[in-house]
Amino acid sequence: MLSLPELNRRQWLKTTVAGVAGLTVARNLLVTPARAQHEDDRTAKRDEPARLGGNENPYGPSPMAVMAIVQNADKAFRYATKEEATKLGDLLAADNKVKAENVVVGSGSTEILENYAKWLSKQGSGPGGEIVSALPGYINFTGKMKALGSTIVTVPLDDNMVHDLDAMAAKVGPNTKAVYICNPNNPTSTIVPPAKLKAFCIEISKKCPVFIDEAYLECSDNFAENTMAPLVAAGHNIIVARTFSKMYGLAGQRVGYGLMPAAVAKEVAALSETRLNKLGVLAATASLEEMTYVSETRAKIKAERDKLCATLKELKRKFPDPQGNFVFFHTGMPIATFQEKMAAENVMVARAFPPALDWCRMSIGSPEEMALAHAALRKVFA
Amino acid sequence: MLSLPELNRRQWLKTTVAGVAGLTVARNLLVTPARAQHEDDRTAKRDEPARLGGNENPYGPSPMAVMAIVQNADKAFRYATKEEATKLGDLLAADNKVKAENVVVGSGSTEILENYAKWLSKQGSGPGGEIVSALPGYINFTGKMKALGSTIVTVPLDDNMVHDLDAMAAKVGPNTKAVYICNPNNPTSTIVPPAKLKAFCIEISKKCPVFIDEAYLECSDNFAENTMAPLVAAGHNIIVARTFSKMYGLAGQRVGYGLMPAAVAKEVAALSETRLNKLGVLAATASLEEMTYVSETRAKIKAERDKLCATLKELKRKFPDPQGNFVFFHTGMPIATFQEKMAAENVMVARAFPPALDWCRMSIGSPEEMALAHAALRKVFA
Numbered sequence: 001m002l003s004l005p006e007l008n009r010r011q012w013l014k015t016t017v018a019g020v021a022g023l024t025v026a027r028n029l030l031v032t033p034a035r036a037q038h039e040d041d042r043t044a045k046r047d048e049p050a051r052l053g054g055n056e057n058p059y060g061p062s063p064m065a066v067m068a069i070v071q072n073a074d075k076a077f078r079y080a081t082k083e084e085a086t087k088l089g090d091l092l093a094a095d096n097k098v099k100a101e102n103v104v105v106g107s108g109s110t111e112i113l114e115n116y117a118k119w120l121s122k123q124g125s126g127p128g129g130e131i132v133s134a135l136p137g138y139i140n141f142t143g144k145m146k147a148l149g150s151t152i153v154t155v156p157l158d159d160n161m162v163h164d165l166d167a168m169a170a171k172v173g174p175n176t177k178a179v180y181i182c183n184p185n186n187p188t189s190t191i192v193p194p195a196k197l198k199a200f201c202i203e204i205s206k207k208c209p210v211f212i213d214e215a216y217l218e219c220s221d222n223f224a225e226n227t228m229a230p231l232v233a234a235g236h237n238i239i240v241a242r243t244f245s246k247m248y249g250l251a252g253q254r255v256g257y258g259l260m261p262a263a264v265a266k267e268v269a270a271l272s273e274t275r276l277n278k279l280g281v282l283a284a285t286a287s288l289e290e291m292t293y294v295s296e297t298r299a300k301i302k303a304e305r306d307k308l309c310a311t312l313k314e315l316k317r318k319f320p321d322p323q324g325n326f327v328f329f330h331t332g333m334p335i336a337t338f339q340e341k342m343a344a345e346n347v348m349v350a351r352a353f354p355p356a357l358d359w360c361r362m363s364i365g366s367p368e369e370m371a372l373a374h375a376a377l378r379k380v381f382a
Numbered sequence: 383m384l385s386l387p388e389l390n391r392r393q394w395l396k397t398t399v400a401g402v403a404g405l406t407v408a409r410n411l412l413v414t415p416a417r418a419q420h421e422d423d424r425t426a427k428r429d430e431p432a433r434l435g436g437n438e439n440p441y442g443p444s445p446m447a448v449m450a451i452v453q454n455a456d457k458a459f460r461y462a463t464k465e466e467a468t469k470l471g472d473l474l475a476a477d478n479k480v481k482a483e484n485v486v487v488g489s490g491s492t493e494i495l496e497n498y499a500k501w502l503s504k505q506g507s508g509p510g511g512e513i514v515s516a517l518p519g520y521i522n523f524t525g526k527m528k529a530l531g532s533t534i535v536t537v538p539l540d541d542n543m544v545h546d547l548d549a550m551a552a553k554v555g556p557n558t559k560a561v562y563i564c565n566p567n568n569p570t571s572t573i574v575p576p577a578k579l580k581a582f583c584i585e586i587s588k589k590c591p592v593f594i595d596e597a598y599l600e601c602s603d604n605f606a607e608n609t610m611a612p613l614v615a616a617g618h619n620i621i622v623a624r625t626f627s628k629m630y631g632l633a634g635q636r637v638g639y640g641l642m643p644a645a646v647a648k649e650v651a652a653l654s655e656t657r658l659n660k661l662g663v664l665a666a667t668a669s670l671e672e673m674t675y676v677s678e679t680r681a682k683i684k685a686e687r688d689k690l691c692a693t694l695k696e697l698k699r700k701f702p703d704p705q706g707n708f709v710f711f712h713t714g715m716p717i718a719t720f721q722e723k724m725a726a727e728n729v730m731v732a733r734a735f736p737p738a739l740d741w742c743r744m745s746i747g748s749p750e751e752m753a754l755a756h757a758a759l760r761k762v763f764a
Contacts, residue, residue: 051460054460054461056459056460056461057459058459059459060458060459061455061456061458061459065458066455066456066458069451069452069455069458069661070451070452070455073443073448073451073452073455074443074448075634076442076443076447076448076451076631076632076633076634076635076665077438077439077440077441077442077443077631077632077633077634078433078436078438078633078634079436079438079627079633079634080634107489107656107657107659108656108657110655110656110657111655111656114655245461249458249459250458250459251458251459251460251461251660252457252458252459252460252461252462252659252660252661253458253659253660253661254489254656254657254659273492273493273496273655274489274490274492274493274636274656275489275490275492275636277489277634277635277636277659277661277662278633278634278635279451279634279635279659279661280659283458
């Protein structure tokens with residue numbers, strides 16, 4: 001999916017491999033028992049619940065990312081340097097075929113969403129205006145804009161629980177400050193047809209910025225076709241947010257980024273109130289060098305997602321076609337009741353997503369966690 | 383310095399040691415080459431500059447913190463859990479003899495300063511009012527308050543470059559929103575006489591909150607006597623900020639905390655826009671279990687600080703008595719010129735601190751970095 005100039009990759013890899021040569025034996029010794037212990041967890045009777053509520057990726061982080069963390073653990077006394085952040089930004093720019101000036105690296109994509117919201121609320125006539133968004137949808141950006149004084153204009157998803165772009169376009173007016181689309185959508189895991197989304201973005205961005213949250217897009221079947229990053233490169237007023245928390249399995253390390261017009265990027269970056277964490281930046285950078293990790297992990301997630309869909313079908317549960325590392329399905333009971341029943345089987349699922357209060361979002365966990373989940377679903381829906 | 387109930391320490395240590403038993407060999411193999419490489423750095427001709435501008439602590443992180451990072455590197459796919467953050471908060475509460483409700487853990491003490499500023503600007507009649515602070519002093523909190531609409535009333539340090547508490551008290555009036563004191567002060571490294579500060583805090587906090595930034599206090603000769611944490615425990619309107627970035631050598635991992643009245647703590651915590659990073663939280667927690675790390679590191683910093691003071695004295699440079707991991711000295715030339723001269727000798731020093739523009743703040747680095755710094759100072763001041 002991500003393509004860097006081959007030369008850069010090789011040079012970087014060479015430097016890195018030379019740097020860690022002395023640690024190879026130690027690393028094998030180190031990672032092996034840790035992994036072995038993990039394997040034990042998988043076969044032993046689980047005391048720990050299957051944590052399927054946070055859309056985390058138990059197949060990550062990548063070995064190169066783990067290596068970067070281990071190798072730099074005793075350097076954590078240094079702040080992340082400007083050079084380290086710049087290197088990550090440059091790699092992301094190259095991978096996304098945008099300029100470095102289009103990239104803002106943040107403490108998770110959360111920081112990008114928060115700071116873009118702050119920036120946006122100061123544009124034009126200031127706080128207020130309207131944000132057009134889907135319901136149910138991800139509420140971080142809309143929540144922040146609401147707190148900053150905007151009205152959130154929600155547009156129901158269509159019958160397939162996909163963003164209804166025509167209905168959303170109809171809501172864009174002179175007071176619209178931005179349109180927000182999470183694609184795949186959280187919590188429904190649905191993706192918008194790419195050609196239609198592209199046309200929508202080009203048209204609507206003439207009137208107001210369109211914010212595309214691609215937190216889960218790397219998990220989908222066709223990232224390259226679906227990402228709106230090329231529209232940023234082409235100069236449209238589009239913001240694309242991504243994260244290392246999902247496909248890259250670095251949720252704990254808080255690294256995300258946004259792609260946006262250069263002038264906006266500069267001002268959004270200046271709103272940061274925090275510093276990046278060093279091991280997160282180094283792990284994210286190393287992740288981009290994994291040649292096979294993303295495709296292998298995507299395949300593992302898809303395999304487990306397909307199995308979950310098969311079970312849900314068998315249990316006659318409705319669910320829209322999932323493209324993220326989670327599935328949204330109809331439970332036919334209040335979410336609190338369902339959570340309780342699943343918790344009794346040692347499975348934790350996600351919170352309520354109003355107004356879909358008799359639906360549940362379940363993340364794709366490890367095969368062992370999913371085995372527990374399948375058994376729990378069969379019992380609850382027996 | 384920090385005292386936990388002995389029983390808790392032991393239980394925790396036991397659990398941890400059991401958990402890492404399988405990694406002991408790997409850890410030795412792992413840490414040894416990394417440390418050995420570090421030793422090489424110290425004796426080899428340095429290509430890297432001595433980085434003495436960021437008040438980082440090259441003696442850290444502690445071995446237990448490094449271990450926590452290494453051991454949990456492959457768990458970074460999980461967000462930091464509430465339980466992990468609670469455990470750290472509970473340890474800090476016990477160490478500081480306050481209630482857990484008095485503790486706010488943040489992404490560096492920066493987040494505590496920022497969020498307390500946001501909270502404060504909403505109190506009373508809202509944004510505006512005055513913040514009483516020293517000049518030169520640390521500008522994060524005052525800068526944020528200024529951005530939020532407050533007037534910063536600056537009070538010059540006394541002739542020894544120490545906070546002039548009488549002059550500050552005289553500036554407190556009906557419009558004062560808070561008093562901010564960084565102790566030891568950044569950039570001067572001076573500490574306020576503890577009995578006097580305590581009396582000041584008790585008296586002034588009847589009128590407005592007093593914010594004591596103790597980022598560097600663990601580096602001082604007598605932490606227990608100088609910390610104002612007991613005043614938080616006693617119910618005064620005092621805020622104490624601390625960080626794992628300095629003495630604990632975890633600057634890169636962004637963990638800090640604040641101690642404050644419980645009702646305030648709850649509201650400040652709710653203002654957080656970010657999540658803690660998992661490896662940072664686990665490393666910080668492990669750091670608190672090191673029985674000897676803090677005292678040993680403090681002694682190393684003091685030894686190098688004493689040597690630096692001796693050289694500065696020999697070179698007839700004025701400097702106030704330092705208590706942090708840095709020294710502020712008179713250069714007799716514009717800071718930009720001095721930075722340039724030091725950079726030519728491969729030593730990086732801190733930025734300008736107006737209005738003391740012919741003074742320099744230099745952090746205490748490793749013995750090897752300091753050797754470079756001594757040589758550079760002798761050359762520049764020859």
